[in-house]
Amino acid sequence: MQARRLMLGLASGLSLAAVVLLTAAPGLGVTPALPNPCASVPPAVVASALGLKTAAGSKLYQVVRTATCSYRSGKLTLFVGYTSIGLPGTVAKSTRVSGLPHGFYNTYTNTVETQVTFYKGPAASAVYGIVTTTGAVSKPNLERIARLLYGSIGDPSVPTLLTPTGSQPTG
Numbered sequence: 631m632q633a634r635r636l637m638l639g640l641a642s643g644l645s646l647a648a649v650v651l652l653t654a655a656p657g658l659g660v661t662p663a664l665p666n667p668c669a670s671v672p673p674a675v676v677a678s679a680l681g682l683k684t685a686a687g688s689k690l691y692q693v694v695r696t697a698t699c700s701y702r703s704g705k706l707t708l709f710v711g712y713t714s715i716g717l718p719g720t721v722a723k724s725t726r727v728s729g730l731p732h733g734f735y736n737t738y739t740n741t742v743e744t745q746v747t748f749y750k751g752p753a754a755s756a757v758y759g760i761v762t763t764t765g766a767v768s769k770p771n772l773e774r775i776a777r778l779l780y781g782s783i784g785d786p787s788v789p790t791l792l793t794p795t796g797s798q799p800t801g
Contacts, residue, residue, distance in 0.1 A: 663784070664757065667699040667708035670782035671775050676701055679771035705766035708779055714758040718743045727773050730780055732756075735769060744769070746776035750783045757783050 677684055680702055696711030709715065719738035727733035733748035742765035749756035761776040 664695075664697045664710050664712075665779075665782040665784070667697055667710050667779060667782075670710075671708065671778045675771075675775060675778065676706065679767045679775060680706060681766075702766065705764055706775075707760075707762045708775070709758075709760040709762070710779065710783065711758055712756075714747070714749070715760065717745070718762075727776060730773070730777050733773075733776060733780070735773060744772065746772050748776060748780055750780060751785070759783065 673684070682702075695713060696709065699708045700706070717736070717738065719741050721736050722739045723737045724734050727735050727746055727748070730746070730748050731750070733746060736745045736747060738744070744763055744765070746761045747759070749758045751757060759776065759779050761772055761779060763772055767775070
């Protein structure tokens with residue numbers, strides 16, 4: 631589909647740059663770039679939250695509209711994207727996170743997984759963030775990491791080009 635759009639755009643006299651812009655987010659203009667969640671939180675903060683002396687190894691996986699970073703085999707996961715992802719179960723308790731607009735700390739029934747969920751920008755076009763732990767990170771540390779991740783997200787209403795697509799493990 632994108633190849634066809636490229637061919638039609640070039641055949642109609644549009645520049646290659648204009649075709650790339652139209653292809654990046656058809657019908658919506660250009661979507662703001664997502665931050666790299668692996669670089670959004672200082673390694674010392676992650677290491678401290680996980681009870682380590684040095685930062686744990688991490689991997690970044692980027693897909694066009696989401697980016698995920700995982701530490702210590704999923705004991706801590708940072709997610710940002712233009713879509714929210716499902717919850718791990720029925721919410722047992724949900725409390726607001728201070729200093730984090732639209733942010734909630736959630737616990738769930740039948741699982742040790744807890745999350746801080748938030749979004750930045752208008753709900754319909756927001757960047758969503760989810761910081762998840764499987765019990766390895768305390769509530770204050772999870773909330774601190776979520777606030778740092780939130781701070782790394784630019785203004786969703788300012789258009790920029792998307793980062794490259796595909797799975798890109800690093801680290």
